[in-house]
Amino acid sequence: MKPDVRIGVVDSGFADPRAASVIVARRFFLTDSGYGEDAALADALGHGSAVCDAILRRNPQARLCVAQVFDERGVTSPLQIAAALHWLAGQGVRLINLSLGVRQDRPLLREAVAELVGAGVLVCASSPARGEPVFPASYPGVIRVTGDARCAEGEWSWLDSPQADFGAAVRVAGRAGASLGCAALSGHLAQLLGEQPALSNAQLIETLRERAAFRGIERKVGA
Numbered sequence: 393m394k395p396d397v398r399i400g401v402v403d404s405g406f407a408d409p410r411a412a413s414v415i416v417a418r419r420f421f422l423t424d425s426g427y428g429e430d431a432a433l434a435d436a437l438g439h440g441s442a443v444c445d446a447i448l449r450r451n452p453q454a455r456l457c458v459a460q461v462f463d464e465r466g467v468t469s470p471l472q473i474a475a476a477l478h479w480l481a482g483q484g485v486r487l488i489n490l491s492l493g494v495r496q497d498r499p500l501l502r503e504a505v506a507e508l509v510g511a512g513v514l515v516c517a518s519s520p521a522r523g524e525p526v527f528p529a530s531y532p533g534v535i536r537v538t539g540d541a542r543c544a545e546g547e548w549s550w551l552d553s554p555q556a557d558f559g560a561a562v563r564v565a566g567r568a569g570a571s572l573g574c575a576a577l578s579g580h581l582a583q584l585l586g587e588q589p590a591l592s593n594a595q596l597i598e599t600l601r602e603r604a605a606f607r608g609i610e611r612k613v614g615a
């Protein structure tokens with residue numbers, strides 16, 4: 393039997409069919425004086441459920457630690473994300489998926505990410521294929537991921553571009569975008585960790601590069 397891999401998911405929650413794979417969940421919300429936390433609620437958006445599906449499809453034995461930071465409008469803040477990351481730091485996760493991004497570079501978010509990266513946790517965050525940088529994808533040590541239309545279900549690309557390090561299937565569970573590409577790549581990493589849990593972060597990233605179906609950004613004909 394493959395060893396269990398503990399993975400953090402910072403998103404909108406999870407659906408009941410995936411509850412058996414979730415070992416712990418917590419909700420982080422804004423208050424007048426900062427933030428609060430409580431038991432997780434049902435996933436009103438479905439985005440977090442799609443992210444969980446993308447990871448578990450590739451490693452069904454993975455065990456998820458879910459931090460719920462989106463409200464019913466799909467809105468979050470650097471404070472909530474940072475609080476979720478600090479909580480996940482205490483859950484023993486090996487990998488964290490952040491299929492989200494904010495425009496503001498906030499010290500509290502930067503510090504939370506640096507703490508995890510320094511502790512050896514793999515952090516994957518979505519990054520748009522074009523446009524202004526987002527956070528936490530733009531922080532040092534974070535694996536920047538976007539969607540890549542060239543990639544089929546079991547494929548990913550090594551982009552090594554100013555915007556992203558890797559790309560993966562842009563459409564997952566009926567949803568599309570860079571955030572789902574990030575979830576797909578986290579799923580591939582979860583699969584690698586399940587097969588070879590002793591691999592270091594450097595070895596995991598090198599394995600992703602070696603097995604990439606595509607290298608470099610997609611070139612448009614006539615561009």
